[in-house]
Amino acid sequence: MAFVLKLDRDPGAELARVMRGEVNSALRLLAVTPRDASAFRAAIHDARRALRRCRAALRLLPPDVAIDTLLQPLRAAGRALSPLRDVQALLETLAQLQQQQPALLGSAHPALLQRLARQVRAGERKHVDGVLAATVVLQTLATTLAGWRPEVTHAQLWRGLRRGALRAARAAHCAHEHADEAALHRWRRRMRDHALQLELLSGAWPLVLASEVAERKRLARMLGHGRDLGILRMHVRRLRSEHLGRLSRDSLLQRLRHARAALLHDAHALGARVHAEPPRALALRVTRYHAAAQA
Incomplete structure (x- = not known):
């Protein structure tokens, strides 16, 4: 189902x-059995995306x-799935790095993958009850x-x-201004909400607004990857071993720090363009698109 009004x-x-x-999509996704690890991880990811929408x-x-009365159960379901999703995201981050920047991890990748895979499996066993809790809430x-059918006008949607x-x-x-973890995380969440809201209203002019939604989502993904x-x-840092393959732990930490700094630099550059329009x-522009389409 397209996320467009x-x-x-x-x-x-x-x-x-x-x-x-x-909500119905999230319920279907949460019915996936944990026995299929890949499908289970994809289902948890997609279910949380449905809750964010x-x-x-x-x-x-x-x-x-x-x-x-609606936001509270959505937050409760999201919190129930968060610990499970957080441990799963480690493997996805590692896979993304290996695909896009294989030289970054170098010989450390196999050892790091083995260690993190053990942590993820343990985390999934520990937090799998969150799926049942989220299902009951949803x-x-x-x-x-x-x-439920709220009384709302188009003008109120534009103001939203x-x-x-x-x-x-x-x-x-x-x-x-601050560049601390809390500020960056807040920007990511606000950017993600804004991208989804613009997507929801993109029916005012789909061909034009689709590209703007895509850039906002790209920025949110960059911040998430950071x-x-x-x-x-x-x-x-928590690993006891001083070496991962032929790469020392300190060298890998330095590489990851540089990669993150470069990513955030690009995110700020994209953000300056995304937020250039007041x-x-x-x-007002989206309002006019809608009015012109109706006329």
Whole structure:
């Protein structure tokens, strides 16, 4: 199901349709058995993406609309899956590095892969109960959504887009000023929300807005990869062995630090372009696209 509102229809009914679709999709994904490790990891990743889409959609609504009854179970389901997803993300980060920058890991890759794979398997056994907890929460939420239909206008959606863009721009400014882990993580989350909200409203002019959504998602992925590199460095520091293959632990840490710094430099450069348009102007432009399409 495309994550796009049909803007020629009632906005409240469309939001409800999208929310129900994402929650039902997450429930189907969480039914995957852990015996197939690869499919299980993909299912957890995709289920968490569905929950993020739901939260981003809800944040388009006006502040005076009571959405806590929906946001709280979404957060609870996300928290139940987070420990499981965090351990799985290590292997994906390692695979991405080996594919895109094989020289970075060098001879350390086989030893590091073996060590991290053991940690991931242990983490999956420890946190697999989170899937059951998330499933129970989402089943209750699906029942709630069956009769949910918010009263919302197109104008309120445009204002929601502006709020999301403003939150992302402020987080980007804070990350540029301070560059600490908390600020970068906040920018990533705000950027991800903003990209999803723009995607949801991209029906105003699909061909034009699709490329803008893609660049915002690319920025969010870059920030996420930067965070994963930081977590990987933390795990490497904890290794008892001084050598990984023919590469020393200190050398690998230095390589990872340089790779992360280069990635964040590129992220700030892309962010400067993504946030160049003021949030008010972006919302007004999308409003005009929709009005022209309706005319």
